[in-house]
Amino acid sequence: MEECIRMQKIVKRYESGNRKNRNVTEALRGVSLCISKGEFVAVTGRSGCGKSTLLNIMGGMDRQTSGEYLFFGKKVGGMNARALARFRNQSIGFVFQAFYLAKELNAVDNAAMPLGYAHVKNRERKRRAEEALNAVGLGGKLRAYPAQLSGGEQQRVAIARAIINHPGVLLADEPTGNLDQENGQKIMDLLHQLHRDGMTIVMVTHDLALAGQADRILYMEDGMQKM
Ligand SMILES: Nc1ncnc2c1ncn2[C@@H]1O[C@H](COP(=O)(O)OP(=O)(O)O)[C@@H](O)[C@H]1O
Numbered sequence: 001m002e003e004c005i006r007m008q009k010i011v012k013r014y015e016s017g018n019r020k021n022r023n024v025t026e027a028l029r030g031v032s033l034c035i036s037k038g039e040f041v042a043v044t045g046r047s048g049c050g051k052s053t054l055l056n057i058m059g060g061m062d063r064q065t066s067g068e069y070l071f072f073g074k075k076v077g078g079m080n081a082r083a084l085a086r087f088r089n090q091s092i093g094f095v096f097q098a099f100y101l102a103k104e105l106n107a108v109d110n111a112a113m114p115l116g117y118a119h120v121k122n123r124e125r126k127r128r129a130e131e132a133l134n135a136v137g138l139g140g141k142l143r144a145y146p147a148q149l150s151g152g153e154q155q156r157v158a159i160a161r162a163i164i165n166h167p168g169v170l171l172a173d174e175p176t177g178n179l180d181q182e183n184g185q186k187i188m189d190l191l192h193q194l195h196r197d198g199m200t201i202v203m204v205t206h207d208l209a210l211a212g213q214a215d216r217i218l219y220m221e222d223g224m225q226k227m
């Protein structure tokens with residue numbers, strides 16, 4: 001199996017306060033892991049154990065304090081701002097618990113956001129957004145605004161937005177956390193479908209029943225992976 005993500009002794013420290021009153025939180029205390037291309041991995045563990053911190057570093061949204069993060073053998077920590085922005089936009093799709101859709105945009109325009117305005121013509125933006133929305137089962141609600149959609153449907157729009165540039169990797173941080181069980185399972189079914197189509201998926205959840213549906217579970221505890 002081709003290696004996709006490798007982390008070696010990843011440490012993440014958050015420092016706050018001033019010189020007199022220093023506050024250091026070690027969110028990750030030396031995480032080492034390897035994820036193969038095409039795997040579906042669930043990350044689980046108690047609130048505050050570092051799951052989101054880990055996922056944010058994987059997605060290039062945050063940088064580690066020390067240790068090495070390799071994406072298909074390339075050091076993400078060594079990328080300059082421009083390369084990192086490109087990595088986030090092209091190589092990774094990210095889905096959040098809270099969807100983060102723009103209220104004033106309909107489903108098509110929300111899904112098209114990562115395409116940018118400069119390089120992709122309007123007609124092509126719409127075509128690709130509609131294709132992504134069809135892929136997540138929302139072909140019938142292309143012009144709906146977030147307020148007109150259920151939570152599960154809003155998360156589908158967010159997933160369409162995440163996959164519009166055809167990234168190889170989808171990172172999802174508690175993607176079902178705001179949904180009831182039935183809608184949560186529908187989002188899981190969609191992740192399974194994307195996985196079958198070849199995507200590498202890393203999903204954070206504290207729902208063990210959902211975690212159990214992945215190929216592999218990574219348990220975290222207090223900034224470390226449990227063996
Ligand atoms: N931006 C931040 N500044 C300071 N501390 C943070 C920040 N983000 C997270 N933390 C701390 O790092 C630890 C891990 O947080 P997080 O990765 O969000 O955990 P989880 O997602 O597993 O609930 C927690 O103690 C949290 O309070």
Ligand SMILES: [Mg+2]
Nearest residue numbers: 051052053173
């Ligand atoms: Mg979290």
